[in-house]
Amino acid sequence: MLHLLGVNLPDQKVVSVALTYFYGIGPQTARKICSQLSFHQECKLSELTESQLNQLSGVLSEMSIENDLRRKVSANVKHLREIGTYVGKRHAMGLPVHGQRTRNNTKTAKKLNGHLLRKYSTCSKTTAFGIFQAPVSKHY
Amino acid sequence: MLRTGRIVQSATAARVPPHTNKGCVRMLTTSPTPAKQVVKTDRMRSTAFTRKDLVEKRVRSGTATSVNMANANPIYYEKLPKLHVETLNSRTAISEHAGKIMQIDGSFLQGIGKEHYPGYLGNDFKLFGVPALLYRKFTQDLVDQFNAYKEQGPKRASVLDGKNGIGKSAELMKLASVAASSGCIVIYAHSTVPWVNSSRPYAPQSHNDQFMQLEITSGLLRSIEAVSKDALKKVPLGKALVIGKRNLSEQHTLADLVSFGIHTPALAHDVLEHFLDLVSTQTKVPVLMAIDEVNTFWCSTLYRDQQDQILPANRLRLIRSLLPFFEGEKTLAKGWVLGATSYINPRFMPKELNKKLNPPPTAPLANPELANNPKILASQPSLPFDTIKISGLTAVEAWVLMHFYHRMNVVSTPVTEALVAKKWMVSSGNPRQLFAGVTTFI
Numbered sequence: 001m002l003h004l005l006g007v008n009l010p011d012q013k014v015v016s017v018a019l020t021y022f023y024g025i026g027p028q029t030a031r032k033i034c035s036q037l038s039f040h041q042e043c044k045l046s047e048l049t050e051s052q053l054n055q056l057s058g059v060l061s062e063m064s065i066e067n068d069l070r071r072k073v074s075a076n077v078k079h080l081r082e083i084g085t086y087v088g089k090r091h092a093m094g095l096p097v098h099g100q101r102t103r104n105n106t107k108t109a110k111k112l113n114g115h116l117l118r119k120y121s122t123c124s125k126t127t128a129f130g131i132f133q134a135p136v137s138k139h140y
Numbered sequence: 141m142l143r144t145g146r147i148v149q150s151a152t153a154a155r156v157p158p159h160t161n162k163g164c165v166r167m168l169t170t171s172p173t174p175a176k177q178v179v180k181t182d183r184m185r186s187t188a189f190t191r192k193d194l195v196e197k198r199v200r201s202g203t204a205t206s207v208n209m210a211n212a213n214p215i216y217y218e219k220l221p222k223l224h225v226e227t228l229n230s231r232t233a234i235s236e237h238a239g240k241i242m243q244i245d246g247s248f249l250q251g252i253g254k255e256h257y258p259g260y261l262g263n264d265f266k267l268f269g270v271p272a273l274l275y276r277k278f279t280q281d282l283v284d285q286f287n288a289y290k291e292q293g294p295k296r297a298s299v300l301d302g303k304n305g306i307g308k309s310a311e312l313m314k315l316a317s318v319a320a321s322s323g324c325i326v327i328y329a330h331s332t333v334p335w336v337n338s339s340r341p342y343a344p345q346s347h348n349d350q351f352m353q354l355e356i357t358s359g360l361l362r363s364i365e366a367v368s369k370d371a372l373k374k375v376p377l378g379k380a381l382v383i384g385k386r387n388l389s390e391q392h393t394l395a396d397l398v399s400f401g402i403h404t405p406a407l408a409h410d411v412l413e414h415f416l417d418l419v420s421t422q423t424k425v426p427v428l429m430a431i432d433e434v435n436t437f438w439c440s441t442l443y444r445d446q447q448d449q450i451l452p453a454n455r456l457r458l459i460r461s462l463l464p465f466f467e468g469e470k471t472l473a474k475g476w477v478l479g480a481t482s483y484i485n486p487r488f489m490p491k492e493l494n495k496k497l498n499p500p501p502t503a504p505l506a507n508p509e510l511a512n513n514p515k516i517l518a519s520q521p522s523l524p525f526d527t528i529k530i531s532g533l534t535a536v537e538a539w540v541l542m543h544f545y546h547r548m549n550v551v552s553t554p555v556t557e558a559l560v561a562k563k564w565m566v567s568s569g570n571p572r573q574l575f576a577g578v579t580t581f582i
Contacts, residue, residue: 035444038351041338 002045004053005060006067011046015039015056024065033059074116081117092117220269221547228275228314230322233283237275239536241544244271248317251366258309258330258432259484260572268548273310274541274571278530282315282478289476290324290426294526297466297477299434301497302530305572308480311530312430315478316367319428324475325368325375325394325419327429329360333488336453338442350457351443357408357458361401361415371425372398377418383410394418413461420465420472427475429465434479437463439488467524479525496523532569535561541574551578 002009002018009018016039019030034043037055048056064072081088090097096109226232228242249257249271257265265271300308309330316328334340335356342351365372372395381388384407386400394415401411419427431437437459443451453459464470465477481497483489505511533541542560545551553559567573 031444032448035448036446038343038446040341041442043341 002053004057005065009045012044014041015043015045015048016041018045019060022060022065024063024069029063077114077116094118221549223268223270223272223547225270225272228273228317228321230318233275233280233318235277235280238277238280239540240275241272241540242275244273244313245317245321246271248320248367251320252328252330252363256330256363258313259482261310261313264575267550272544273314274533274537274544275314276307276311276533276537278307279311279314282311283318286315286319286428286476290474293427293472293475293477295471296468297429297479297525298528299466299523299525300478300480300530301527303570304483305570306530306532307571308482308530309432310571312432312478312480316428316430319426319430320367323371324426324428325364325371327360327364327419327427327431328367329363329431332431332433332436332459333482333485335456335458336436336439336441336443336488338444342443342456344446345457349445350455350460351445351451352409353456353458354405354408357412358402358405360458361398361408361412364415365395365398365402369395375418375422375424378422381414383407383414409457409461412458416461416465416470420470423473425474427472429462429472429475429477431462431466431479433482433488434466435481435490435493436488437466438490438493440490497527532567533564533571533574534569535564538564538569538574541571542578545575545578 002011005022007022009021016027016030016034019025019033020027025033033056034041036059037052039048039052077088077091079088081092087097091114094110094114095102096106097113100106100109223241225241225243226237227245229245232242254262261271261273300311302308312328313330316326320326320328335353340353340356342353344351373393375394377388377390377392377394377397380390381392381397383400384404386404386407388397388400397411397415397418401408401415404411437453439453441451441453441456443456445451445455454463465472466479471477481489539555539557539560542551542555542563546553546555563574563577567577
């Protein structure tokens with residue numbers, strides 16, 4: 001396993017696939033990175049030389065990935081909440097943000113939305129009213 | 141009256157525990173021979189094939205037969221019959237041998253490597269146990285043409301074209317083998333798809349927009365040296381060359397140049413370009429440049445540049461050095477530039493080239509005035525090379541091929557005229573379809 005910028009990458013994978021193991025890099029970005037560094041499509045991580053690995057880590061360190069990206073996303077959501085936008089409120093309530101129906105099919109939104117706003121709590125998840133409430137903010 | 145019990149056991153079986161033996165077991169009298177030990181069969185292990193020490197490469201799937209005869213269990217498969225056929229070389233490549241099965245020269249096959257047989261020929265050679273092909277009349281025509289071009293090369297390159305499985309790669313391989321055995325310099329590339337499908341390393345050049353493929357180029361130089369070792373030693377460089385930090389004098393030969401390129405992969409492209417310049421102008425030894433899947437020279441590759449744009453093939457330095465020979469910009473003083481197309485992978489067959497190679501049929505105009513008007517007539521597609529269309533097998537050639545299949549146990553039924561005629565007509569004379577027709581079981 002190759003350890004690069006805090007992430008363990010599998011050696012035997014093709015480079016364009018292994019790069020998707022980074023948070024913030026998908027197949028398109030991975031392909032663009034490989035084109036930029038002239039890695040052929042079937043190049044595996046184990047075949048890269050040290051200079052090529054250094055070039056790769058140089059390119060990746062210039063990008064916003066992993067914790068940097070998580071912090072940016074979290075900060076964006078928090079900002080939306082703080083300025084009292086509709087989107088911020090939807091994040092806070094853990095409901096769909098982009099105008100989807102809430103009569104049914106909101107399971108993903110309930111699971112994912114607003115997790116950046118919820119504080120970690122030791123009490124049980126089920127609170128009064130049977131729904132998970134966001135912490136009360138002084139900015140209502 | 142004997143008591144019958146719930147447990148009935150043979151005397152030869154394992155003993156019944158004593159507590160169950162109290163009056164409820166009826167002993168059967170059987171023959172006194174001891175019981176055979178029941179051998180447990182491992183259902184997860186195949187008994188059709190025996191394990192060998194040597195690790196064989198997996199046979200490519202998608203062919204009509206995928207039996208690797210080297211690993212076949214002799215209980216289930218008959219041994220391959222030993223067939224004595226003549227070896228195809230410059231002495232045996234004569235018209236009297238047209239219509240015979242002949243073996244490709246072993247030294248040529250060793251030079252190109254077992255893994256580098258074109259198309260499905262590798263599987264066929266494994267199946268037959270001998271690298272034998274049919275020496276057709278068309279092959280004899282190619283050999284005669286090459287012998288004529290040994291004195292003076294033509295102005296344009298030629299490209300073999302035809303449907304899938306008609307024998308383009310096989311004909312190219314036979315001609316390359318004959319040329320190598322006759323002491324010519326042979327530049328043979330069995331497949332150029334790996335040059336463009338982004339499976340090998342590439343690197344941008346600093347001073348222009350081209351891309352280098354050092355591994356592929358040094359591999360090509362290696363195959364040139366392996367196939368034409370003696371011929372390369374006969375040709376001196378004729379002028380001093382400076383490649384990198386190495387100086388090559390006039391007395392050095394092409395063999396020294398190619399050897400330098402193999403041992404210095406970083407300069408492989410420079411060496412190849414100097415080699416092609418020298419080989420095209422020299423008149424001491426005839427040259428055969430045989431490139432299979434030559435349609436890849438005009439395709440869009442799977443490589444991308446640093447701006448993530450798809451690279452056309454002419455931006456690859458290796459293809460750029462060979463392309464002028466097929467576009468009429470460079471010629472060989474003595475020898476022939478011959479290519480073969482391939483329709484197996486349509487991704488690497490450009491549409492424009494396909495239209496020019498296979499133009500749509502046009503009906504002749506009835507009005508003679510309109511028929512002679514050049515403005516109305518569609519412009520004829522112009523190709524930078526001459527096209528040689530390969531026709532299908534003749535009936536006699538199909539007969540010889542079927543007999544060969546029968547001798548090699550590929551066809552078990554006796555070969556009759558009716559069977560050959562049926563298979564020949566169904567396959568339209570296509571050798572690959574004929575082979576598939578006799579090997580697939582419906």
